[in-house]
Amino acid sequence: MPDLRALDLNLLVLFQYLVEERNLSAVARRLGITQPAASNALRRLRATFDDVLFVRTPQGMLPTPYAQHLAGAVAEALGMLAHALEAPPRFDPATSTRRFRVAMTDVGEIHFMPGLMERCAREAPGVRVESVRLQGPELQRELDAGQVDxxxxxxxxxxxGLLQRMLFRQGYATLFRHGHPTAHEGMGLKAFRAERHLVVSHAAPYGQVNQALERAGLVLASHFSVPHFAAVPYIVSVTDLLATVPSKLADSAAERFGLRVLTPPVRVPALQSNLYWHARFQRDGGNQWLRALIVDSYAQR
Incomplete structure (x- = not known):
């Protein structure tokens, strides 16, 4: 049995062409090589398989029984390889039914998903975007494996292995209900600390706001808390609690829930939102399309 590690793929191409042409000169022209080069390749091919493979006859170069045995498998293998090496089909959003899995937080879902759904409905009616909640090493593994786009x-x-593109930077704002007895824009730190607050306890990757509140003197354990941002506007709209959240969420919630917004009298580092994808999918047509759509819809100009 030939050692596959020593097998030259070009010899298999010559074998396949000889099966089809049965003429070494025709094979040489098809390969774009000289007749002597084709003869030399045939000698190497015979040595590799320890068989004469093709015998010259008045009807052309006919395959030996062993060559006939090889012919089907060689043709299939070369065909599969040629198919694999073809350029992938062009991604067409208008006809695609691809389902993309995109990792987002609850804040991300509130900000990004409505616009993505609207753009897909208009431009790619068969495409679906599935939001998944992953963080840290688990998210890295899923991106590495291609399970998350x-x-x-x-x-x-x-x-x-990841590439990224900054979309925007935002600060934080504090939400409170319309008609709140004491909260107002411009309130000082002492008055701000005296209020009752709603804390998002599982705020990663937004935990810097809780750290800033603690540095300002708030004892978070003494305040009410929820694990996610999504419930915040519902609670704030019917209580006298204050909630400090990313500014884009504050703007959206204030309009929909009739809330007021103030600038918190604490220093919180700006929050940067990025688009991340794995380098393996840099040239994937569908991934490129969705990235372009997201950048067009949400990147700061």
Whole structure:
């Protein structure tokens, strides 16, 4: 049995052409090589398989029984390889039914998903976007494996093999209900600390706001808390609690829930939202299309 490690793929191409042409000169022309080069390749092919493979006859170069045995498998293998090496089919959003999995936080879902759904309905009616909740090493593994197409938002702990594109930076704002007895824009730190607050306890990757509140003197354990941002506007709209949240969420919630907004009298680092994807899918047509759509819809100009 020939050693596959020593097998020259070009010899298999010559074998396939000889099966089809049964003429070494015709094979040489088809390969774009000289007759002597084709003869030399045939000698190497015979040595590799320890068989004469093709015998010259008045009807042309006919395959030996062993060559006939090889012919079907060689043709199939070369065909599969040629198919694999073809350029992938062009991604057409208008006809695609692809389902993209995009990692987002609850804040990301509130900000990104409505616009993505609207754009897909208009431009790619068969495409679906599925939001998944993953963080840190688990998200990295899923991106590495291609199980998640991209991540969208302010994520921490992502590294090797990933590419990213900044979308926007935002600060924080404090929400309170219309008619709140004491909260107002411009209130000082002492008055701000005296209020009752609603804290988002599982705020990663937005935990910097809780750290800033603690540095300002708030004892978070003494305040009410929820694990996610999604419930915040519902609670704030019917209580006297204050909630400090990313500014884009504050703007959206204030309009929909009739809330007021003030600038918190604490220093919180700006929050940067990025688009992340794995380098392996840099040239994937569908991934490129969705990235372009996201950048067009949400990137700061």
């Amino acid at each position: 991209m991540a969208l938002g302010a994520f921490q702990g992502l590294g090797g």
